[in-house]
Amino acid sequence: MKLLYQSHSPYARKVLVAAHELGLAGKLEVIHHETSPLLRNDLVFACNPLGKVPVLVLDDGFALFDSDVICAWLDGLHGHARLIPADAPRRWRALRLQALAQGIADAGIAVRWESERRPPALRWVDLRDGQLGKIAAACDLLERELDDDAAGIGAPDIGAIALATALSWIDFRGVYAFRDDRPRLAAWYTRFAARPSMRATALSGDTHDR
Numbered sequence: 469m470k471l472l473y474q475s476h477s478p479y480a481r482k483v484l485v486a487a488h489e490l491g492l493a494g495k496l497e498v499i500h501h502e503t504s505p506l507l508r509n510d511l512v513f514a515c516n517p518l519g520k521v522p523v524l525v526l527d528d529g530f531a532l533f534d535s536d537v538i539c540a541w542l543d544g545l546h547g548h549a550r551l552i553p554a555d556a557p558r559r560w561r562a563l564r565l566q567a568l569a570q571g572i573a574d575a576g577i578a579v580r581w582e583s584e585r586r587p588p589a590l591r592w593v594d595l596r597d598g599q600l601g602k603i604a605a606a607c608d609l610l611e612r613e614l615d616d617d618a619a620g621i622g623a624p625d626i627g628a629i630a631l632a633t634a635l636s637w638i639d640f641r642g643v644y645a646f647r648d649d650r651p652r653l654a655a656w657y658t659r660f661a662a663r664p665s666m667r668a669t670a671l672s673g674d675t676h677d678r
Contacts, residue, residue, distance in 0.1 A: 471496045472512055472523040474503060476673040478573040478637035479535040480522040485629050486539045488665035490546050496524075506677040536566065539626055551626040558625070565627025569634040572606050575599040576634070576643040583643075585677065603644045611650040624660070632660040640671045 471487075473480045487493045501521055503509045508519060515523045515531040524532045524541065532538050543551045553559045582596035610631070624632075635657050638644050647654035660666065 469496050469527060470525040471498045472501050472515060472521045472525065473498050474521045474673075475500055476637075476640070476671050476675065477521060478576075478633050478671075479570075481636065481669050481671060482535045482630055482633040483522045483524070483538050483542070484669045485633055485665045486542055486551055486626065488668055489624060489629065489663075490542055490548065490551065492542055492545060493668075502676050504675060504677045535630075536570070539629075543626070549623045551624070551629065553625060562625040562627035565625075566630040568606055568609070569627065569630035572603055572631075573634040573637055575602045575606075576638045576641065579603070579643050580641060580675075585675070600644060603638065603646070607644075607646045607650055607653060610656075611653045614652055614656050624663070628660060629665075632657065632663075632666060636661065636666070636671060 471480075471483065473484065484493065484496075484498065487496055501509050501512050503512050503519060503521055505519075512521060512523060513519045515525055516533040518533065520533065522533070522535055522538055524538045526532070532541055540552060551562075553562055576599075578599040579596050582591050582593065582599070635646055638646060647657070
């Protein structure tokens, strides 16, 4: 299987961390691709008409895209504990946390557009601040709700993986200081970031729009 990847994408990193946690990383050929709304990558577009990574190209050539879909597919390839739990209370808790994490990453990317990537004359400060407010509110909820079961101690679920990779990205890009005044969230992230799956998939590189 081929994983079309980007070394500075929170969504791509989520997939690769999940693969490591499932013991499947060795089955993936990871291929870095630069993508951007302003920089068309024809090889990625050939697999995903949205032009985005991650994309998982299966051995028969069928392509899966979107990190949620790819992680769900990988989760069915092994006989161990599932990243997406089967029992209802844990399942919906994990999927809720994944949705929150994806929202943090989405908002963080929007912040970067309004802070760095748009030409200065086109940046909208109010939109940037609104997106930062979403991240702050999400982190406040996490500070209240996170517990050791969600910390990824032992076998993490998809929610913990999504959250750790989203937080790693906003930290990597300097988008938002999520650790400020949030000791529980800071401790959670420190514990999860020490996992081998996280150490093996560190974010790197810059975005290229031209």
